[in-house]
Amino acid sequence: MVNVIGLGYIGLPTALMLASHGVEVIGTDYNKELIQTLQHGKITFKEDGLEQLFQEAIEGGIQFSDTYAETDMYIVSVPTPYDKKSKKIDAEFVVSAVKEIMNVCHKGSILVIESTVSPGTIGKYVRPILVEKGFNIGEDIHIVHAPERIIPGNMVYELIHNNRTIGCDEPEIGEKVKKVYASFCRGEILITDIRSAEMTKVVENTFRDINIAFANELAKICRSDNMDVYEIIKIANKHPRVNILMPGPGVGGHCISVDPWFLVGDYPGLANIILAARKINDSMPEFVLERIADIMKENGIKRVSEVGLYGLTYKENVDDMRESPTLQMLDCMERHLAGGLVKVYDPYITVDMVNNQYHDLDSFLADVKLVVIMVGHDEIKDNENKLADKVVLDTRCICSLHGVYHL
Numbered sequence: 417m418v419n420v421i422g423l424g425y426i427g428l429p430t431a432l433m434l435a436s437h438g439v440e441v442i443g444t445d446y447n448k449e450l451i452q453t454l455q456h457g458k459i460t461f462k463e464d465g466l467e468q469l470f471q472e473a474i475e476g477g478i479q480f481s482d483t484y485a486e487t488d489m490y491i492v493s494v495p496t497p498y499d500k501k502s503k504k505i506d507a508e509f510v511v512s513a514v515k516e517i518m519n520v521c522h523k524g525s526i527l528v529i530e531s532t533v534s535p536g537t538i539g540k541y542v543r544p545i546l547v548e549k550g551f552n553i554g555e556d557i558h559i560v561h562a563p564e565r566i567i568p569g570n571m572v573y574e575l576i577h578n579n580r581t582i583g584c585d586e587p588e589i590g591e592k593v594k595k596v597y598a599s600f601c602r603g604e605i606l607i608t609d610i611r612s613a614e615m616t617k618v619v620e621n622t623f624r625d626i627n628i629a630f631a632n633e634l635a636k637i638c639r640s641d642n643m644d645v646y647e648i649i650k651i652a653n654k655h656p657r658v659n660i661l662m663p664g665p666g667v668g669g670h671c672i673s674v675d676p677w678f679l680v681g682d683y684p685g686l687a688n689i690i691l692a693a694r695k696i697n698d699s700m701p702e703f704v705l706e707r708i709a710d711i712m713k714e715n716g717i718k719r720v721s722e723v724g725l726y727g728l729t730y731k732e733n734v735d736d737m738r739e740s741p742t743l744q745m746l747d748c749m750e751r752h753l754a755g756g757l758v759k760v761y762d763p764y765i766t767v768d769m770v771n772n773q774y775h776d777l778d779s780f781l782a783d784v785k786l787v788v789i790m791v792g793h794d795e796i797k798d799n800e801n802k803l804a805d806k807v808v809l810d811t812r813c814i815c816s817l818h819g820v821y822h823l
Contacts, residue, residue, distance in 0.1 A: 427493030435478035503681030534678030584611025614762030629693035635663035668730025724784030727791025
C-alpha cells in the first residue's frame with residue numbers, strides 16, 4: 417500500500433495514476449474540505465483527462481483521508497515555497513509531513529519525497545528528523561527523492577510518458593520504488609543518489625528559466641530600437657542549432673519561477689547567470705505595464721478602468737494561478753497606472769480572486785477599450801473576431817488581427 421501525502425496539483429494525479437494501475441493507495445491531505453470533495457466523487461481542479469483517471473482510480477479502490485496511514489511506502493507531494501527575502505527554500509510543509517509519517521509508519525517503510533527541493537534539503541531537514549525520532553536510516557526507514565516532472569495542462573500524459581529520476585541511499589530500495597512508478601510510467605526511470613536527484617530537478621527548471629530570460633531580454637532590446645523581435649526570432653531559428661523561445665509577460669507557476677531561486681539562495685556569488693535571468697523574468701510584468709501606458713497614450717485612452725487583462729492563470733488552458741504574471745502585474749500596477757481599477761477576466765477562474773473580475777467574455781469585452789492578452793487560452797484564440805473593434809496588446813503573440821500591439 418502507498419500513502420500519498422498532499423493532494424494538490426501533483427499529489428492527486430500521482431495518487432490517481434497509481435490507483436488506476438493496480439497499486440493500493442490512500443490519498444491524504446490536511447484539508448478536510450478537499451478530502452470530503454474527493455470522497456463525494458468530485459475532483460478539485462480542472463485538467464485534461466483527470467476526470468476519467470479519477471473514475472478509474474475509484475474503480476481501483478483508492479481511498480481518501482485526512483489522517484496518515486500505517487503502510488509500506490509514503491509519497492510526500494506537498495508545496496515547497498521559497499522565502500522571497502532570502503531566496504531559500506521553505507521546507508516547513510515537507511518537515512511537517514515527515515514528522516506526521518514518523519508517528520504512524522512501521523519499521524522498514526520507504527519515505528519518498530516528490531516535492532521539488534533545493535540540493536541538500538533532504539540532508540538538512542529530513543534526515544535530522546528521522547534521527548531525532550530514533551529511526552535508524554537504512555534499517556528502520558529508507559529515504560528516496562523522486563521529483564515530479566509534470567506540467568499543468570498535460571499532467572496525465574506526462575505522468576505516463578516522462579522520464580523519472582529516483583534518488584536513494586540504497587540501490588535495492590531504489591529498485592523497489594522504481595517498480596512502483598513503473599506500474600504506470602513508460603518513460604525511462606533512472607536511479608541515482610539523493611543529492612543528484614535534488615539538483616537535477618532544480619537544474620532542469622533553471623535551464624528553462626534562463627532560456628526564457630534571453631527571449632524576454634531580446635524583446636526589450638528590440639523594443640528600445642523599434643525592431644520586430646518576432647521577425648528576428650523567426651529568422652534566427654532557421655539556423656539548425658538555434659532555438660530561441662518566444663518572449664512573454666513573465667514567468668509563473670510553482671516550478672520555473674521558484675526553483676532557480678533555490679540555487680541563488682544556496683550559492684550566493686556563484687549563481688550569477690541564474691540571478692540575472694530571474695531578475696529579467698521578474699521584471700516583465702512591469703515592462704508590460706509600461707507598454708500598456710504607452711499604448712493608452714497613443715490611443716487616447718485616459719482611464720485605467722477602460723483596460724482589461726485577459727487571463728489570470730500562469731499558462732494557457734489551466735486553472736493554476738500560482739505566481740502568475742497577471743497577479744504579479746496587479747501587485748505593482750499602482751506604480752504605473754492610476755485613476756481606477758483595471759478589469760480582469762479568465763474563463764478558468766470561476767470564483768472572484770481579484771478586484772473587478774468578470775466571469776463572462778462578452779461582458780468583459782463590452783466594458784473595455786484596450787484588451788491585454790496575458791494568457792493564450794483557446795477561448796480567446798477561437799474568439800479573436802470579437803477583438804476587432806478593440807485596441808489589443810498581445811503579449812503571447814497568438815492574435816492574427818491587423819494592428820495588434822506586441823511586446
